[in-house]
Amino acid sequence: MNRQVIEHCRSCGSHDLEWQRDFGWLTGAWRYLRCRQCGDFIRLHVPGWTLLLYVCAAVAAVASWWWVWG
Numbered sequence: 001m002n003r004q005v006i007e008h009c010r011s012c013g014s015h016d017l018e019w020q021r022d023f024g025w026l027t028g029a030w031r032y033l034r035c036r037q038c039g040d041f042i043r044l045h046v047p048g049w050t051l052l053l054y055v056c057a058a059v060a061a062v063a064s065w066w067w068v069w070g
Contacts, residue, residue, distance in 0.1 A: 007042055009035035017042060 008015050014037040022030040029050045033042040 007033065009038060009040055009042060011035065011040045012038045014038070019045075 007017060009017065012035065014035055016036040017033055018036055019031045020034050022028060022032065024030075029047050031045045033045070034040070035042060
């Protein structure tokens with residue numbers, strides 16, 4: 001994923017940053033902005049559709065718990 005980055009690393013001040021994806025099963029759509037020089041994480045980007053899926057799964061879990069135990 002190539003994006004123009006204007007931010008800089010707070011630890012070393014470098015502008016040599018890159019986006020790296022998370023390779024987790026549930027977090028595969030997450031992207032981390034990381035410094036290439038010192039390896040620090042700058043920030044996290046999670047797409048809106050991913051957050052919506054997490055909310056839907058949480059609502060379904062609560063609804064099923066309520067239906068079984070309520």
